[in-house]
Each structure stands twice: as C-alpha cells, then as structure tokens.
Amino acid sequence: MKLTLPPGLSPQNFDAAVKALQGAVGADWVMTSDADRDAYADIYAPGPEDVWPASGAVAPHTVEEIQAVVKIANQYKLPLWTVARGKNLGYGTSAPRMPGCMVLDLGRMKTIHTLDAELGYCVIEPGVGFIDLYEEIQRRKLPLMMSVPGNGWGSVLGNALDHGIGYTPYGLHAKNLCGFEVVLGNGDLVRTGLGAMENNHAWNLFPFGYGPTWDLMFSQSNLGVVTKAGMWIMPEPETSLELNLDIPEAEDIGWVIDTLTPLKLGGIIDQSIFIPSWLGKMVIKGQRKDFWDKPGAIPEWRVKELLKQYKLGYWKVQIRVYGDENVNKAKAEVIKAAFRKHIATPMEEVWWRRGDPTNVMDTTLGVPSAIPLQMGDWVGGRAAHLGFSPVIPATGQQVLGQLKRSRKIISDHDVDFYASFTIGGRFCNNVNMLMYDRDNQAQVDNMKKLFNALIADAKANGYGEYRTHLGWMDPVMETYDFQNNALRRMTEKVKDALDPNGILSPGKQGIWPTAYASQRGKALA
C-alpha cells in the first residue's frame, strides 16, 4: 500500500518523525514500506482496505521506548494508532480509524510480570497472547484456568480492553482487569487504583482507587497507552460439569433466556452462557456451497432439512458449572429441573476432573483456540465477517424481540442468519455474524446497507452496539445521543485535557480530539 500521510503532516516532517522514531526504538522496529503498510491493513475490511491506511508502524519494546515514541509523536504531530497484537478481527484488526496514523504496535511487550496462583491473577503486558499465557500456566503447572475468546492468538489485554467476552465465570474480560499502568498523551506514566502508591501490594487486587476509579476509562479508549495491567484468573476448579441441550425452534430462545437468567443471577450458573444458532455449528462442518449452492440466504425449508440431517437444534445450549463435585451435582439438579419444565429431552452430562485432558475446542475450559474463526470461510473467496453486536436485557421478551427484528432485516437482505446470545449477567451480548466475500462488490455493498439498517433499527428500539468496526465507529457513537451527545462531549473534553495534540488513536470509538475534529464522519464504511 502506498504512503498516506496523516492530516496536516508534511512529507518532510513525516520523514523527520520516522528518523526520530528509528533513533528511539531502533531502525528495525519502524516499518514504513508498502509491504509493511499492507501487513497492518484490515484483512477483513468491508471493501478496499485502503480506506483505513496506516502510514507505517512502530514497535517499542519497553515503557521508556513508548514514552519516547509519544514524545516524538507530540513533537511532529504524528498521530498514533495503538494496537496490542492487532487481532481485532471483524472490528478493523490493526488498521487505524484515521488514515495516515502510525500504528503503535505493542506486540513486542510480552513480559508476564506476575503470575500468582494463590490469589489468581497476573500482571502482563499488551503483547502477551492467550496462547502465551496458557503455555506459561501449563509450563509452571499452575492451578489456574483462563477465560478465552474465539480467537486465541489475540492479546489478553487487548481483548479485555475492547470488551471481549469468554465463556467461563470470568467471561466478562474487562471485569477481570484490575490496576493499569498507562502512558498518557503527554508522556506521563500513571498507575491507576492503589498502584498510584509506589509498590502497593494490593494494586492488582482491589478494584477501586483512593479517589475516582479510572481503570475502564482506558477501555475502548484513546485516552492512554496501556503498558501493563493486572488481570484476575480463575483458580482451576476441581471438577467441571457440562450440560448440553439442543433447542429445536428459533422462538424457543424466549423461554431459554427466561430459564437461564434466574439461574445466572441466583448463583447457580456462574459462567457467561453462550447460545449460538445452528449456523455456528455448520461453519465448522464445511463451506456454504457444500450445503446450498445458490446465491442468497439459505431458505427456511433447506435450514430445516440441514438441522434434521445433522441432528442439530436451532440453538445449542452448553452450560458449565465449575468447582467442588458435590456442589456441581447439586447445581446440575437445579438446572435440569428448570429445563424439564419446558422440554422433555434430557441434558447430556459431561464431567471433567482436574488432570483430565482438554482439547482445542474446549474454550469453556479456558483452552485457547482459533477454530471459531473458521466461520470466515463460510462464503468462500477472500472471506471476512462483520459482527453486529447490540446489548439486550436478559429477558425472553426483549431477546425474542431483537431476534425477530434482526432476523427479518438480515433475511430481507438475503444474507444467512447466524446469531448468538451470551448471557453475561443481567444482559445478553447479541452477536450477529455477517459473512461475506470481500472481493464481491455486490456482497460488500449489500453488507454495508444491511449493517446500517441493523444499527438504525436497534437505535429506534432502544438498543446500542457494544463494539463496532472502524467504518461504523462514528455512526454508532451518533446513536448515543442523550442530551445532544453529552457523554461524547464530556469524553472529548477529557481527551483534549490529557492529550492536547490529539496524537493517541484519534477517532477511536467516535472520540475525536479537537486537533483532528475535522476528520469526524470521514473514512466511513
């Protein structure tokens, strides 16, 4: 990809900034060739990837190098786009929101500073991937069980900071974060929570500060560069029992949610409960063309045939309880009794005991995997996916309402319907996976229309997205409109106060510094 300069930066100053960066981190770690820029492009971009071009990337290795990079960026007004490992697939990977940003790649920050099995936590840098941390836990034979998302080679911190979700009792990854070290836009190094005291023992254990609590100010955020953070890890349970059940009809999701939510709030089920629709199982069995060889969405009669042929329900409910064997047995009885009120099929029961082997599909046992990404291949070609992800209260009525509306819109756009609901507490994350061939212009155009229609429909009905792709960050932020976007205005005041030159990730999640406010609404999908 050819060089795109950031707004307002001359080629001469860009070159000078690159030289200064080379001095700070070493010439090998400042990457500005056309091939380098390709490497940081969005491989799932809806349409051409050069809508969101980086001017290059810089990969510091230490906190001091990050501070030096930030200082140079301020000096030359070179905007940076921070990524941890850049695996934010479906949301932009490592590409910047604003064309011409230099990617600040933290992939070399891979130190595990603390890994404590007694209190169940670690202090890690953003370059540490799920697989890295998993392997270190295995190597040291520590009784800890991680929570992992569908993409195991991403960053543990990066995923949590973007509000990623997993499927154990620690599945709300951002809730496990405790105590950050952050480089601010002015180069200052701060530690949040009790870490604001040098050498405080409880920094990564106590979730509040003395005074205002700031941790999650740095999630989905451009207000600082997180250089390390504490993260809680679940002690490895002695046993775990999986209860599996196929649920036949799409509309059954209503009673399923109304059955699960009280069990979750009542402490019977601690995990984040993932309920995918049938297509989530089919994408692993093959490609779309193996099951339906015509364009357009698979018709309902064929869906029914496939469910029968592959012995699938419309939904798959997989519940896991973790801990003492007798407690798990007692919990299982409560769960089975609750489901028996609605469905005669018994639940399949699969026990795991400490020391038993796990396999690469056991994301609910904390084993990192990339198999769920298989869905990217569903449509064939240079395949990709977008995730439409509104947050819905965990009631059958509201979930069923959202399901019906989004299914109709997706069906009206002749696209295969693949939804999942993950009950994380009093809410569900509803992720609608939209798969397409990036090189099929008609599909890309249709996908964009569909995505806009879904956002508008959710907004009209009182639901918002929890996360979105670069190309929709501004439109989704527009839907957060209380008091004329008062919260965005507040956040942007804080942005300007902490990063006066606006050099950190301008435009991330729709937050623009004054320095680049003219870019708002540009480079949309």
Add this chain to the structure above:
Amino acid sequence: MKLTLPPGLSPQNFDAAVKALQGAVGADWVMTSDADRDAYADIYAPGPEDVWPASGAVAPHTVEEIQAVVKIANQYKLPLWTVARGKNLGYGTSAPRMPGCMVLDLGRMKTIHTLDAELGYCVIEPGVGFIDLYEEIQRRKLPLMMSVPGNGWGSVLGNALDHGIGYTPYGLHAKNLCGFEVVLGNGDLVRTGLGAMENNHAWNLFPFGYGPTWDLMFSQSNLGVVTKAGMWIMPEPETSLELNLDIPEAEDIGWVIDTLTPLKLGGIIDQSIFIPSWLGKMVIKGQRKDFWDKPGAIPEWRVKELLKQYKLGYWKVQIRVYGDENVNKAKAEVIKAAFRKHIATPMEEVWWRRGDPTNVMDTTLGVPSAIPLQMGDWVGGRAAHLGFSPVIPATGQQVLGQLKRSRKIISDHDVDFYASFTIGGRFCNNVNMLMYDRDNQAQVDNMKKLFNALIADAKANGYGEYRTHLGWMDPVMETYDFQNNALRRMTEKVKDALDPNGILSPGKQGIWPTAYASQRGKALA
C-alpha cells in the same frame, strides 16, 4: 456556628448567591443560619467541628434544580460540597473539606425510579436511604435481598459512591453500581454507559459503555453530581445457611484468611466475609467503663478475662451461603472440612428459609440496622470514632503482618484495639476502629498522632487507605506517590477540564481544582 465564607467570595456576593439559590429552589431550602450550619457540621470531628465549617446548605428537589444551583455556583464562584444524606460517619458526615463551601444536600432526591425483581436492580436517587429502599421492597413483597452497611439510615448511592461495604454476595457496593446520571461542573447532564443513548433498555444492566467506561470516575469523586444511578440487588435466595465459629487467638487470623480466601475465589463463599475482633461484640454489651475503669488501653490480661467471661473468641467468623438448599448443604461441607483442618470446634449452623422472620441485627440478610454504630458510645462522653482502613491482599502472611504492626502502634498509643477484616475478593478491607471522646483534648491529640503514625506505617510497608476522614484526605492522597503523584495530576487535569471554576466539592479525596489549589494542605486534622 458563625458564617465562614469560602476563599475569595465577598459577603456581598455570598448574599447575592444565596438570593439566587432561593429563587432556584425556594427560600425554605437554602439554609444559612448559625443553627443550620451546626446541623451540617461533623458530629464526629476529631476536635472542634469548626475546622470544616459549611457556609450553609442548599437542598434541591429535582435534576433541573441541581442544574440551576450549579449554574448559580459557577456565576458567583460559590463552591459546593455534595452529600447524599450526609451520614458518612467517621469520615466527615456532611461537613465540607474546604471551609465555607455550601453543602449541596441531595437528601430530598428520594425517588425510586425503577425497582425490578426480574433482573434484580433499581434506579434510584441519592436521597434514598437503605431503610427507604428496604421498606419499599417489603411493601411490594419483592423477592430481593439488599446488601447493607453498619449504618442503615445512610444513602444507598452515597455509601456505594464512597466505596462502602456490606456482608452479602453484593457486599462490594460500588461494584453493584451500573449506569449514572450526572450533572457536571458546567451544568451539562450526562448519562454513562449505554445510558448515553436516550431510552436505552440496558443502561443499568450492562457495566460498560461504548467507548471509555466512566461510572466509577464519579465515585469518591468531585467530578460531578450524581443525580440517579442503577444499582444491582441480589435476588432473594430460597435459603441461607450461617456457619459461626469463634476463633481463639489473635494470631489465628493468618490461617483463617488462608482458609477463607480459596473458598471465596473458588466460588464456595460468595459473600464479603466480615471478621471482627472481640471488641466488636463487646461494644454492644456496654460501655468501656463497665469492663475496665482505668484510663489507657485495656491490658491483655483483662482482655483474656473478658473473653473467658463472655465466651468470646478473639475473632468471630460468620460465614453465610445463599441459594438452593442442596447447593448450600454441599457448600457447607466444603467449608466445614476446610476449618476442621485447623480447629476441632464444630461450626454452629443456623438456617434461614424464605419467609422466615429476620431481626434488626441481620445485616448479612440485608436488613438495615444502626446497631453497629453503638461502638460510638464505647468511651463515653461526646463519643466518636475514626476508621483507619488500609487494603491488604487476602493472604494470611500479609494480613498477619498488618495486624501485628497496627496493633503495636495502637497499643503504643494506649488505645483499645478493635480491628476487622472483610474479605471482598483477592483483598481485605482492614478497618481499625478508633473510639474517642471528642471533648477530651488529650484523647483527641493522641488520636491524631496515632492516625498519622498508622498512615505512615502502612505507606512504608506498601499499603494504602481506601477511604479517610476530611482531615486526612490530603495526607492520604500524598501517599499515592507513584511518579511524583502522577495519578493525582491526571485527575486534577480532568477536574479542571470538566469544572473550570472548581465549584464541585474542592479537595474531596485530595483532588483540588486550580481555582482552589492554594487550599491544599490547609484545614487538616
């Protein structure tokens, strides 16, 4: 108390501001007589209460009135000190940090906007007290169980915002907060989290925002006036089992913590486990003079006699499990087995089942009470208490270390030792209650020396306080010294950006706006 004007405000402008406030909220709700000022003084002040004098109080009734008050405060540079119900006993009650602030009393904001038993949450205003909410739940016969602190007539939101703790699975009150409505220093009204979207259904259910998450920026904070907030409430369990055990020796706290922490992290015990030392039980039986009639700390031999006479252990462990009866039974077996490894005494078991009566002492069953405040009377006279409250990792070694050090310092100052540890997760809140007679100058002087010694010792050993009295807000903030107080500097930048005139609660928790930065370090205890 006579009128003290805030720094830089002339009597004429103060009078004009008062008139404007009367116009905004009605003359009855602007209180500026000497008697009014007395009513807002710190009834537990260490020494004379006029170290922290309010110039008066204003009590708006609606969000619009709060916005009007903030506008007037900006116009006249009249600093406000926000309180919910002003019951922050031991930390300053409703008195302001900076002399002359006008108390912004939100006690009239008493609306319960939402009280939802299906998803277990409420949306309430700051004037709603624990007793108010409890009575409304009882009146509507809703299957919800609150978490309450020792002082039941305080504000539900005020307590949570100051990081108050209770003793159920929802005992970390600030963690139950979800979705705020806030008036900023410039009068803007914002809603955090998904509430940034008008009419979003998941505002008070989903704990993050789209973009940075701000909720706890407004806890222990002077960055805005919280006008309402969502708060999660535990669904009422079907049963609860209490397991009681007296622990004989002070040093036993080490193995007690090492027994409880794995049970807490392993999901066997969900509640915040409160472990008070013996004096916590004695303060309810009478006054100090009933047990020891000489000045100075009760000597150890007499403590041993009292424990024997009243059949008390040095520590009282009261564990509660909540939920399904069979699950609770299975959990109890795990807990009992863990304690049997250390002590032969069987645990007392007390069952509660839904519908059983509760009594006013059942704080672990969510019944608001004020009986723990009885400790205020221990020493007699115009009695008061201070709480020295460092946060300690939940390991036996660290807890025992803190216990030994703080007990020695307290003993060296000839003051009765009353400690409690509450395991809230991977940490303990260690609260050391220091009781004294406000009118005994020698006691007050000794108490101040003691408090300073405790802060310095904790800091030297890597522990910080989670909360403190007005008179120590600056010194405690000084202990948060990483990178030359970098976090305080960051917070103060945000303060200036959101509240340029610094009119909201200047000095709260050691955060000073530029407008009143000259007051830092003044009016200490």
